[in-house]
Amino acid sequence: MAIFKLHLPIVDDIKQKGLKPALLAKVDDAVTRFTAGLGIGDIRGVLRGDPAPRPNPRVKPHSEGFWFHMRPTYYHNLVTPLYPEFRLGWLSVYFMVFETITGVFLMVFYTPSPQAAFENMLNIMSNVPLGLFMRDLHRFGAEAMVLVVALHMLRTYLTGNYKKPRQFTWFTGNVLLWVTLALSFSGYLLPWDQLSLWAVTIGASMVEAIPTPYPLNLLGDKFFGDQYFIGTMINNLVRGGPQFNDNGLLRWYLLHVLGLPLVGFIFIGVHYYKVVIQGHSLPPEAEKVGEDTAKRVPMDQRTYFMPDVITRELFYVALVTFICVFAVTLGGYRAPLEPHAEPLITPLHTTAPWYFLWLQGMLKVGDKVFWGLIAPGIIINTLFVLPYIEVGPSRRYADRRIGLTVSMAACIVLSMLTFMGTPWYAVSSSADQEVIAEIVPQTHPGPLRMTPWDELTVGTFEARNWESVKSPELQELLKEYEHAVEIAQAKDKESKFNNLEGILIIEDWQDGLKKITVRVTWQDSTGNREASQDVYLHRDSNYGG
Amino acid sequence: MTVRVVIGTVIVAVTMMITAFVMVNEPNRMKEFEEGYQGRSIEAGAALYQTNCKGCHGVQGEGIEGVGPALNARDLFDGRRLEEIGWAGTGADYVESTIAGGRPRASASFSNYPQRMPTWSQEFGGPLRVDQIRNLTDFVLNWETTAMAQPAETATPNPNAAGTNLNVELPVGDAATGEQLFNGKVTGQYPCSACHSLQPNQTVVGPSLAGIATTATTRVDGYTAEKYIHESIVLPDAHIVEGFNPIMPKTFGGQMTKQDLADMIAYLMTLK
Numbered sequence: 001m002a003i004f005k006l007h008l009p010i011v012d013d014i015k016q017k018g019l020k021p022a023l024l025a026k027v028d029d030a031v032t033r034f035t036a037g038l039g040i041g042d043i044r045g046v047l048r049g050d051p052a053p054r055p056n057p058r059v060k061p062h063s064e065g066f067w068f069h070m071r072p073t074y075y076h077n078l079v080t081p082l083y084p085e086f087r088l089g090w091l092s093v094y095f096m097v098f099e100t101i102t103g104v105f106l107m108v109f110y111t112p113s114p115q116a117a118f119e120n121m122l123n124i125m126s127n128v129p130l131g132l133f134m135r136d137l138h139r140f141g142a143e144a145m146v147l148v149v150a151l152h153m154l155r156t157y158l159t160g161n162y163k164k165p166r167q168f169t170w171f172t173g174n175v176l177l178w179v180t181l182a183l184s185f186s187g188y189l190l191p192w193d194q195l196s197l198w199a200v201t202i203g204a205s206m207v208e209a210i211p212t213p214y215p216l217n218l219l220g221d222k223f224f225g226d227q228y229f230i231g232t233m234i235n236n237l238v239r240g241g242p243q244f245n246d247n248g249l250l251r252w253y254l255l256h257v258l259g260l261p262l263v264g265f266i267f268i269g270v271h272y273y274k275v276v277i278q279g280h281s282l283p284p285e286a287e288k289v290g291e292d293t294a295k296r297v298p299m300d301q302r303t304y305f306m307p308d309v310i311t312r313e314l315f316y317v318a319l320v321t322f323i324c325v326f327a328v329t330l331g332g333y334r335a336p337l338e339p340h341a342e343p344l345i346t347p348l349h350t351t352a353p354w355y356f357l358w359l360q361g362m363l364k365v366g367d368k369v370f371w372g373l374i375a376p377g378i379i380i381n382t383l384f385v386l387p388y389i390e391v392g393p394s395r396r397y398a399d400r401r402i403g404l405t406v407s408m409a410a411c412i413v414l415s416m417l418t419f420m421g422t423p424w425y426a427v428s429s430s431a432d433q434e435v436i437a438e439i440v441p442q443t444h445p446g447p448l449r450m451t452p453w454d455e456l457t458v459g460t461f462e463a464r465n466w467e468s469v470k471s472p473e474l475q476e477l478l479k480e481y482e483h484a485v486e487i488a489q490a491k492d493k494e495s496k497f498n499n500l501e502g503i504l505i506i507e508d509w510q511d512g513l514k515k516i517t518v519r520v521t522w523q524d525s526t527g528n529r530e531a532s533q534d535v536y537l538h539r540d541s542n543y544g545g
Numbered sequence: 546m547t548v549r550v551v552i553g554t555v556i557v558a559v560t561m562m563i564t565a566f567v568m569v570n571e572p573n574r575m576k577e578f579e580e581g582y583q584g585r586s587i588e589a590g591a592a593l594y595q596t597n598c599k600g601c602h603g604v605q606g607e608g609i610e611g612v613g614p615a616l617n618a619r620d621l622f623d624g625r626r627l628e629e630i631g632w633a634g635t636g637a638d639y640v641e642s643t644i645a646g647g648r649p650r651a652s653a654s655f656s657n658y659p660q661r662m663p664t665w666s667q668e669f670g671g672p673l674r675v676d677q678i679r680n681l682t683d684f685v686l687n688w689e690t691t692a693m694a695q696p697a698e699t700a701t702p703n704p705n706a707a708g709t710n711l712n713v714e715l716p717v718g719d720a721a722t723g724e725q726l727f728n729g730k731v732t733g734q735y736p737c738s739a740c741h742s743l744q745p746n747q748t749v750v751g752p753s754l755a756g757i758a759t760t761a762t763t764r765v766d767g768y769t770a771e772k773y774i775h776e777s778i779v780l781p782d783a784h785i786v787e788g789f790n791p792i793m794p795k796t797f798g799g800q801m802t803k804q805d806l807a808d809m810i811a812y813l814m815t816l817k
Contacts, residue, residue: 048547125582126575126579126582127575127579129572130567130568307546311546311549311550312549315549315550315552315553318554318556319553321556322556325560325563326563339589340674509605510591510605510687511688511689512584513588513591513687515591535588536587536588536591537588538583538585538588540581540583542580542581
């Protein structure tokens, strides 16, 4: 008598039904369990667009499985096409997942310490297979996510979906918008390059301006010897000390990988729960004013999640993934990496990320406290409580002329402020520094570094004589140089920079290394003046171009 | 809907193909990046050199006599300088650690450079970050090609050097001068007392030399005390005292003149 008897049911099945039918039945069984209700035949039917059999097995995953229980079984016919929703909410969630996956990959190779972070970046780019690819995808996805989330919000505003009863959905959406922006901004800081350091420096100096109101300032003066102690404390909190340091980096890192994603995923849950519980709201023109029929979908108006919505969603995922992968490979998108953070070198023209340029533009308008804190504070808070203030019952475009006008005006103002945030608007630095920064900028490679190394022949060249230079690439560079000089000269209304001239001196310095002196000369009331910047270029350094 | 499924499937396939293509090219891409980054490191090092180093080592690393030695010199790259100071690591390690830690005291090999070199790494209280030290190292090492193109100088042996031949004719020694040499009273020369104590059975690094004149006669059969002492100075590994390691420098034969050696032997012979 055997102590241990092996019993394989599949063997009995094979004996009974034959090999192929038994195995097929087994596979079908496994698939049915995995999909919580759909067998191979059902999935095939879904993909081929067959009409659903009765009873409909395709609703089973919704009632029995975990993932699909979150999704409605059917939608109203009017909300499944591109209009009115453009699937921007779905794409936002997609990017959240996309960023998590690429982010975890990068996290494996990253240490949040000023001593190691930058070197980790180089290691990711030079030593980790697919490291550069993942970093580019992560950065590209982050930019795309900000855009998608902002557009989702604009769309919700335009179609009036924030109105009763969906006020709270709008509120949680606002939380998600700021989570997205904060995630993107905190990601800027982690590589510990010049961009990181100066972006957080701008941010921290803005919060440092938080005023300490009377009488707290007196108390602060008495107990801490600092009457601006609120600003000081917050500044210490975000920088980790008076200077941005290890503690500060660790805080931003934890915020980026833990705090913000946690809040994000929780609020995605709340946001989507509200969407499902209240139904996808119909296009404004499909309902009577003041009615909300999203939950009552007549039998003949239904589009079932399976197969129609799920294939659309998967199609969008495939398409957007393709766009991301295409952008970072054949599209040539590269996540920028500036030189190692250097507190002693302030780059000329530090700009905020594009989605915060409007804030930088506002700072240029006037007072730091009002334009940097109070005005954005009012805007943000207004957005949060908008549905509770704007209570007009109609969602129809014709009835919301003021609202739509205001939103369009806001978009225009935002674009203008964004432009004002760029260095092209009202940045006052001296003409010579402008010219030098044009040729050898500190934040990106710029024309000199992009010029092929071999074309930089030893000698002294005057920008104004660019035409007499033989090498076409060097000629192009000198032409750009002369152009920058001309622009700076034209901007010099007070005649502080007379006879501005650009000179380029190229010397052989070491094996495979050239020294290039970018020198600008001019005359002012004190006589002849000059400013120069030395740049060293190595044969292999490959800045692109 | 079928169209969506078909296009979607094609898109997924294309995406996977692009990713596979990227994967296949990764080794080349990574190598290229590494080279490019090495180039940028040299560039950054050149800029740092100009602000921090050229004051002592010259604008192009040619050195300033009496202030800082040349860095674009052949002996830094052909291993001679490392050998001279007994450096066990690589040349890159030597350059990097010297920049990082400086020279707390003037280099023994370059007695005409009395200045100490300051520490540069933030790790040791200097102004530069670790990555900047590495940039500087890359820049200094980039002189290798030009330095190695310089003609190799052949060391001219000192005609008065004692050498390692035990049969060399030595002049008459003076024990008093020998004592001064032994204790390092003659500036910077052979401070034997740094390693050898004169107290019986006291070990500093090497064995005690108390009573050496007596001990020397018993150490090797057929050797006189003078011959044993002579051999132990110029060929220190020939007979190692039990329990000690062969770590005494083997350079004294080249450094000491015949007179120095004779004086030293004369002094040691007084230690009965």
